[in-house]
Amino acid sequence: MDRSRKRNLDNEEDEESRALSSLSRPISPPRKRIRQGQAQKSPWQLTRIRDLPGELNRDAVGLRDILGDPLITECWQFNFLHDIPFVLSAFDDMVRNKVQLHVVHGFWKKDDESRVVLSDQAAQFHNVHLHCAPMPEMFGTHHSKMMVIFRSDDTAQVAIHTANMIPKDWTNMTNAVWRSPRLPRLGEQDTLFQQGQQLPIGSGTRFKVDLLEYLKHYELYRPTCKQLVDRLVNFDFSSIRAAFIASVPGRHNLGGARRPAWGWAAVQRCLRHVPVERGRSHIVVQISSIATLGAKDDWLQRTLFDSLATSLTPNTRRPGFKVVFPTADEIRNSIDGYASGRSIHTKIQSPQQLRQLGYLRPMLHHWANDCADGAKLPEEPPISGDSGRDRAAPHIKTYIRFNESNTIDWAMLTSANMSKQAWGEAPSSTTGNIRIASWEVGVLVWPELLCEDHRDGVMVSSFQSDTPGAAPVTEGQRAIIGLRMPYSMPLQAYGKDEVPWVATAAHSEPDCKGCTWMYPTGDSA
Structure with a gap:
């Protein structure tokens, strides 16, 4: 039977302190059903x-769901690629020509074809304003994917996502969006944001501090986001339950708890406050690009994976790692065929890249788990579910820690792929500084953080719905938080020749x- 046919057939402060109190508990929740x-x-x-x-799009969100509110008066778009007419088309007809649209990009060369196209598009609309991010590193990109939205009812909202602002990424590519609650204006000047590192990891006020610190780095050469910072400081972020994880290009000193942390160091600092279950666990790194990491796995294991393995819980085993990335066969049989692969990248041509493939191969797993040459490993935990996205090629990037109880310790949605440019180099042996090339943003969440009225909760995989299904009943009661899975489970390892x-x-x-x-130019990231 034709394989593609076979696949088709197989088809607020008190409340905040209580919610965050669990972060100081060094003991993980006991294993129980x-x-x-x-x-x-x-x-x-x-x-x-x-x-x-429609049944596979239950609870899914489109761009117009985010930008179609007629109360929107101003919108800041941070991204790698922007199609300005496409973005404007998502606003309500009544306000499309009135919304002040700020586009932040990284095309710093004036003769860059992408910048020329962007400038020509912006010139057609009086309400579009372009801002070029500082790009101090030669091989970096402005890869962050974030929206900041202001409404006429004196509320603001932050959305962090994984899609470029182009039609291709919002049609048949798998992406995801995290949205903050609507943030009200403060009654008086907020003073908590001045305290920076003293605020609890995962609190809304800490999210605000870290976001504003990130935005202030755009002012390296010229005013870029100052007006956005000046406006956001007047909004109340206390309803947010997430940690802001970002990368800022440049060389950064790791010393001092009060100093902002970026890239892998930001993840490591945050995860020191996140409890995990003891016992066996594994972290699934699901990305749309794998950069050149080196002929040996030193950076991958000792820098990126060691930071992801950090936790609050003492004496835990180091988790195993799995990497989800599509094969050519999966791209061929995706909804848009090879066209989907234009924005999915890795290289295996040079001797060094082949050596890299050698140490990655034992970790590599399929995006679509219906490949004839793949193998479902016996040690794979019995989490089973159909994401409904096997044929929608991945542009999404997620990092998720699964534990022995088949629940989730934490989950991160980010623009950052598996690369040194995104997460940062290993610390310099002479200065201790880390070097980051690209701009990236993401959010990290964990169950204790999200339990509104419970001290104890679990996060579970949710397939084809944002709400988790029923679970077995035993002693005790724990809050259950769903995590919408972009890929099907159990994972399927690459076959030996894939x-x-x-x-x-x-x-x-x-x-x-x-x-x-045949590969075209102008690929997206």
């Missing part, structure tokens, strides 16, 4: 896939649309 308590929806949503049926999709290679086997592949 879950009793169905009050179920909470996933902290993030998947984006709607145009060419999938390799990742390589966008820069030629692919002569026709895709689901009958097309072959």
Whole structure:
């Protein structure tokens, strides 16, 4: 049977302190089965896939769902790629020509073709304002994907997501969005944000501090986001339950708890406050790009993976690591065929890249778990579910820690792929500084943080819905938080001869649309 056909057939302060009090407990929750308590929806949503049926788009969100409110008066868009007419089309018809749209990009060369196109588009609209981010590192990109929205009812909202602001990423590519609650204006000047590192990790006030510190780094050469910072400081972030994790290009000193941390150091600092279950666990790194990491796995294991393995809970085993990345066969049979692979990247051509593939291979797992050559490993925990996104190629980036109880210790949604440019180099042996090349933003959440009225809760995988299904009933009651899964489980390891999709290679086997592949220019990130 044709494989693609086979696949189709297989188809506020007191409350805050109580909610955050669990962060200081060094003992992880005891292992137990879950009793169905009050179920909470996933902290993030998947984006709607145009060419999938409605039942697979349950609880999914489209761009107009985010920007279509007629109360929106101002919007800041941080991203790698922007299609300005497309972004404007998502606003309500009544305010489309009135919303002040600020576009923050990283095309610093005036003759860059992408900058020329962006400038020509912006010139057509009186309400569009372009801002170029400082790019001090040669090989960096402005890869952050974030929106800041202001409404006429004196509220603001922050959205952190994984999609470029182009039609392709909002149609048949898998992406996700985290949105803050609507943030009211403060009655008087907020003083807590001045205290920086003294604020609890995961609190809304700490989120505000870290976001504003991130935005202030755009002022390196010229005023870029100052007016946004001056405005955001007047809003109340206390309803947010998430940690802001970002990367800022440059060389950064790791010393001092009060100094902002970026990249892998930010993740490490945050996870020191996050409890995990003892016993076996594994972290699934699911990305749309794998950079050149080195012929040896030193940086991957000792810098990125060691930071992700950090926790508040003492004497825990180091988790195992799995990497989810599509093969050429999965891209061929995605909804848009090879065209989906234009923004999914890795290389395996040079000797060094082949050595890198050698140490990555034992970790590599499929995006779509219905591959004839793949293997479901016997040690894989019995989490089972169909994400409904197997045929929608991944542009999403998630990092999730699963524990032995088949629940989730923490989850991160971010623009950052698996690269030194995104997360930062290992510390310098002479200065101790770390070097980061790109701008990135993300959010990290964990169950204790999200339990509104419970000291004890669990996060569980949720498939095809933002709300988790019923769980077994035993002694005790714990709050249940769903996490919308972008990939199906259990994971399926690569077969011995399988390799990742390589966008820069030629692919002569026709895709689901009958097309072959020669790599075009102008790829997205």
